[in-house]
Amino acid sequence: MKPIAIAADLGIRGVRMKISRFSEQGQSELDYNFQICMLASGSRGNAVYVSGGSTSILIDAGLSGIEIERRLNSKGLYPEDLDAILVSHEHTDHIQGVGVLSRRFNLPIYMSSKTEKASVSQLGTVRVIKNFECGSSFMIKDLFIHPFSISHDAKDPSGFTVNQNGTKIGIATDLGIATSMVKEHLKGCSLLILEANHDEDMLINGPYPWPIKQRIKSRTGHLSNEASKNLLKELQHDRLKYVILAHLSQTNNTPQKALSEVSRAITRCNAQLDVATQDECGALLRLK
């Protein structure tokens, strides 16, 4: 594994050095290929921190810039150490803080050109936007990114895999249906972030107006607990370490229902299953 350095806060804003940091267990962070933290997940804002050590990115930034900075800081992480923001689609819950963080910390934004066109008014003036195309891989410094199309009611929505040193993680939230292409891309991941938006009975019997219920259930809406379980049944393999259920509805789902339904998929591996929440960060997960 190639040497990496982790930035540590030296206490002086704007003056930072790259040094390696050691965890409480005495293990150097050099021992890990990835650190991942779900900063927020749900219809009021989504952001995932992904670090390969020498390269750190946000996947979506759908809270205010201040709140994302606060949540990073709560985990000993700093926006000054980020290298880029990668954007899945233009919905506000994925993009709200992108423009302000990009301006404040001079971060390039990676998004498709169609997503960029649909985001102009929300982003404001930003210095660097790099366009990707779904289906075409690219590097953000040391991270190998592969964006792939997902079925959702946005202009050009994408899921991502991120690969470093042969370790792969996958993220697919905001999708109405897991197509065979989605399944193909998410194969072989050590960590999966999968949507488990709603319990179907809660949605049908819940308070939403019928057109919104139809939109959520549609092929371009959101994945139910049951659909997430069926997807995980196909994706599990013995090197899968973590599965994080994401984008849970606060009206049409509960963490207990999501966990209980999706856990039934895990029969051929020992993956740890967890849910990401809206109001607080998840744990900082480390992956070899």
Ligand SMILES: [Zn+2]
């Ligand atoms: Zn969303």
Ligand SMILES: [Zn+2]
């Ligand atoms: Zn969306």
